[in-house]
Amino acid sequence: MNLLNSALRVLFDLLLYPFQALPAAVGLLVVSALAAMGMLWVFKRTSNQERLEAVKRQIHAGLFEIRLFNDSFRRIWSAQLGILRNNVTYLRLSLVPMLFILPPLALVVAQLQFHYAYAAPAAGDQLVLTATLDEGWQDSGEVPVSASGKPQATLELPAGLVAETPSLWTPADRMLSWRLRVEQPGDHVLGIHIGDQQFSKDLAGSRPLQRRSPVKPGRSWVDQFIYPAEVPLPADGVLANVALDLAPAEVALPGWKVQEMAGVPAWMTVFFIFSIVFAYALRKRFGVVF
Amino acid sequence: MQPEARFFLHPLTAAAVAGLMLLGGCSSPDSISRSGSDGSSASNVIVLGFDGLDYDLTRKLMEEGRMPNFSRLDAENPLAKLGTSAPPQSPVAWSDFITGMDAGGHGIFDFVHRDPKTMAPYLSTSRVVADPAAGEPFQLGECQVPTSGGEMELLRHGTPFWETLEEHGIETTILRMPANFPPSGTATRELSGMGTPDLLGTYGTFTFYTSELFFDDSDISGGKVVAAWPENGVVVGTLDGPPNPFVRKKEKAQAPFEVRTDPDEPVAKLVVGDEERILQVGEWSDWVPVALDLGTCGKLMMTPSLPAMARFYLKSLTPEFQLYVSPLNLDPMDPVMPISTPASYAADLAEGSGRYFTQGMPEDTKALEGKVLDRAQFLEQAHLSRDEMLVQYRQILADWKGGLMFYYMGTADQISHVLWDTLDPEHPRYDPVESPKFADAIPDAYVALDGMVGYTLEHMPPNTTLVVMSDHGFTSWRRAFNLNTWLWKNGYLAVRDAQSALTAKFFGAVAWDQTRAYGLGINGLYVNVVGREKKGSVPESERQQLMEEIRDKLLATLDPKTGLPAVTRVYLREETFSDGGYRDIGPDIIVGYAKGTRASSASSLGELSAEVFADNVDDWPGDHLMDHESVPGILLTNRPLPKPAPALRDLSGAILAVFGVETDVAAK
Incomplete structure (x- = not known):
């Protein structure tokens, strides 16, 4: 998983490099167009186009039947049943290409998330850094603790970041937290020392469009799938993950500032709208029925 | 355009x-x-x-x-x-x-007016008006559906x-x-x-959470004190909002919160819903959005919560836990009362320069007077x-x-x-x-x-x-003048029982049938007029003469400590205000106190004291409610x-x- 993520990180860093100085909407426009073309290509090759076309014709016929025989309850009812049956068939026929499209799309979405979902921290912004210890952190005996049982950790911050609070230990969550303030935006690497172990967390903030991850994951496959944007923590360490509460980014469109809504990042809303528009616009050129 | x-x-x-x-x-x-x-x-x-x-x-x-x-x-x-x-x-x-x-x-005419028919005080600038056509809420098991929300009216x-x-x-x-x-x-x-107002409809009600068993809350008038103790390093509390309009039994909209304290350092994590803040002792939070839960009934009505926001001040963790929470302000991102024109402008401002206080007066003088801050x-x-x-x-x-x-x-x-x-x-x-x-x-x-x-x-x-x-x-406000006590001692205000008069709130011991005048608000003095006041005793024909008599006596009153007049000007209503249609709702007399003297806070709310004059030693040493x-x-x-x-x-x-x-x- 780590190898795949490493390759995708390089690929998307290169792909999005030309858009670094441009508004987020421009990059999303291009990526959406490429994604739409990719999905059309896969859809065409993995779906039964003839069957799909036939089913669509059946559905249209049913709709016409309802309009033509709107005085006949029996015919309307029969047409409705036909439309429903054909819709189920349509969904079943779409399922196969979707199975081919979704896995790569998920990987693409995961990469885009870490380029577009989080805003670059500005000077004066506050961030909370949280290091979560492994469930068995006490077993190894490698973590020094205070008399009260608090793990002793030190923070190593680069110039441009300051810790505004001492470490806060919440034993129920196994979390050590610090409140940081950005004095100078930039690309920073934060260090956490626990006993003899050293950990790091990236904070990219020199440019608006950059790969930035709120979580440096542990070694589990699921963690790495969800947070592919950063090299995972060492397997033998006492930390389960390290997190930074990055603010969500907005995407400015002409006349509309798209924001995170109900947990859906702004970029994702824009990406899906653009992708759908491109897919519809290009479907005839690709000779795809859907 | x-x-x-x-x-x-x-x-x-x-x-x-x-x-x-x-x-x-x-x-x-x-x-x-x-x-x-x-x-x-x-x-x-x-x-x-x-x-x-x-x-x-x-x-x-x-x-x-x-x-x-x-x-x-x-x-x-x-x-x-x-x-x-x-x-x-x-x-x-x-x-x-x-x-x-x-x-x-x-x-x-004042921060506070009174309804002469009921003698009940009300805030002078706005009020909630219920829809007269609204019926009883529609009952649905434990839930109810209000048939009207009422409206705020600018007075x-x-x-x-x-x-x-x-x-x-x-x-x-x-x-x-x-x-x-x-x-x-x-x-x-x-x-x-x-x-x-704040979310509770008041001019600001703070909450103070403390583990101090014998915290003296006798001076607190604009807030409440709530007991809160850490258990295993965690303090659990609730923020209380207004009554939940969707439930039949009396229940408040609430938002739970936690304060997770560090065992060694004076620092804690505040958790309110999805929001988390790390605060050191002696630090203020920014505006924290708070969603007050309206329960299952609220969810059924498609209104699961009331949006608000508050600032938290972590005053102390040891030896006592002390947390001040500001009045729950209307959240400008989603205000539940009208605060801007157009309605979206409040949110536009917040998007431009961040969340901001919406309560009229955010400086919590009540918390200072109550020794909370x-x-x-x-x-x-x-x-x-x-x-x-x-x-x-x-x-x-x-x-x-x-x-x-x-x-x-x-x-x-x-x-x-x-x-x-x-x-x-x-x-x-x-x-x-x-x-x-x-x-x-x-x-x-x-x-x-x-x-x-x-x-x-x-x-x-x-x-x-x-x-x-x-x-x-x-x-400077150095000397407090209890106008109602002055009226009492000069025979214009009568009480049923002299002893209870000194502890009664809001004219609680006043014998209205023998009372000819009373003070309400800071500068207001009202004649107890027959047919206007609930239990009037002065015929309208005698009102002018009585006002002039009181004016002369007030102007002749000297502060025994300074030997100076307590009042420099007395303004009779008809001589002072134009008849713009609302003159009659104001006081009959506006008392223009001498510079340095002001009506006592007790007098302004219809309370009596043993002495007319007193030194002002409250945490409110400056004022301007004197002769204009x-x-x-x-x-x-x-x-x-x-x-x-x-x-x-x-x-x-x-x-x-x-x-x-x-x-x-x-x-x-």
Whole structure:
């Protein structure tokens, strides 16, 4: 998983490099167009186009039947049943290409998330850094603790970041937290020392469009799938993950500032709208029925 | 749409101007000044309304060189005294300014009015009006569906001067104007100010969570104290909102929160819903969004929660846990009451410069008086509010396209109220050790406003008239005068039992059938008139004679400690206020206390005390609710106004004249 993520990180860093100085909407426009073309290509090759076309014709016929025989309850009812049956068939026929499209799309979405979902921290912004210890952190005996049982950790911050609070230990969550303030935006690497172990967390903030991850994951496959944007923590360490509460980014469109809504990042809303528009616009050129 | 286009297209505007021309009171439409869309052409006016800026102190600080921007303006147009309202209370004063009328015209005489039919007090500027057609809530098991939500009603009458400008096609932006909640709806952009309630509908109710078993909460009037103990390092509490409207039994909308404390360091994590903040002891949080849960019934009604926000101050973790939570403010991102025009403007402002307080007066003087916050903590809170306003103001000024803009700042007033002893070593509250520590607090508040004036001069569009004004002055409040006790001791107010009279609240021991006069509010004195008051005892025919008798006695009353008169002027209603339609709801007499003396807080709420006079040792050493002649505000402009403005009531007319609008506001 780590190898795949490493390759995708390089690929998307290169792909999005030309858009670094441009508004987020421009990059999303291009990526959406490429994604739409990719999905059309896969859809065409993995779906039964003839069957799909036939089913669509059946559905249209049913709709016409309802309009033509709107005085006949029996015919309307029969047409409705036909439309429903054909819709189920349509969904079943779409399922196969979707199975081919979704896995790569998920990987693409995961990469885009870490380029577009989080805003670059500005000077004066506050961030909370949280290091979560492994469930068995006490077993190894490698973590020094205070008399009260608090793990002793030190923070190593680069110039441009300051810790505004001492470490806060919440034993129920196994979390050590610090409140940081950005004095100078930039690309920073934060260090956490626990006993003899050293950990790091990236904070990219020199440019608006950059790969930035709120979580440096542990070694589990699921963690790495969800947070592919950063090299995972060492397997033998006492930390389960390290997190930074990055603010969500907005995407400015002409006349509309798209924001995170109900947990859906702004970029994702824009990406899906653009992708759908491109897919519809290009479907005839690709000779795809859907 | 361009302002001039609006002017010519709007038929009502055209009719209004035509009428004025016929009366010969105005020039032709073409002569009315208009602002260009870039704010650079024609006339623009910015009014900075600084609550409670005192003329003498302003002049002193200018002479000391601490207010260079005021001095710069003063060199062009000298700083002038601006006559305030009778009585000189902020809601009254700002209403004078807004409408160009006195209290008889706009109907605001005090913070508190009374309904003579029930003798119940009510807040003078706004009220909730239930829909008369609304029936009982529709019952649905444990839930209920309210059939009407009721509406907020602004009780200030009269036409705001900005409405006249809008009628002439001039855009107006009116921000945080006092006595304008709910917003009038007549400006292009409005944000309500003083008088805007918190989520509970009060002028501000804080909550103090403490593990201190014997915390003395006897002095707390604007908040509540809640017991809270850490268990395994975690304090669990709830923020209480208003009653849940969707449940049949009495239940409050609530939001749970946790404070997870560190075992070694003075630091804790605050968790409210999805929001988390790390706070050290002695730190304030930013505005934390709070969703008050409306339970299953709320979810069924598609309203699962009430949005609000609060600031948290972690006062102490050991030896006692102490957490102050500000009044629950309406969240400007999603306010549950109307606070702006258009309704989306409050959220637009928050998106531009961050969440901001929406409660009318954010400086929590009640928490200071209740010893929940000390002076340093109070000042920190006041500075947070001030800085928030300054950031917001800069954003608004940058976006402003011209016309009229008004922005209000109330911090100097609130700081002056609670720290004036630091400027007055003769004050009974003056502590030779403690008071000098805060001697710079009030001057610093003035200096910050000077900086705002300087920023405005640098960034405002050319051809802008800048008006810097305050609604009243300020002075030391050394001696408290219990007007109701004075009336009692002079035979005008009778009690059923002398002993219980001293502990009874809100006229609880008053024998109304033998009472001829009573005091309510700070400057108000009412005659107990037959047919008007619930249990009146004075026939209308004797009212005038009684008022004159009381006036003469009050003017002859000397403070036994100082030997000076307690009252310098007594204003009889008919002699003082124009009959603008609302004179009759005000007091019969306005008492103009001598500088340094004010009605006691107890008297203003219908309580009696053993003595008429007492030293004022409350955490409220400064005030202005005296004879209005003795506490003028200030007026400072960057260019002469086309019309003189000796008093607040004249100022709105002078501002209209800058735009070439000669409407007689007072006549309207």
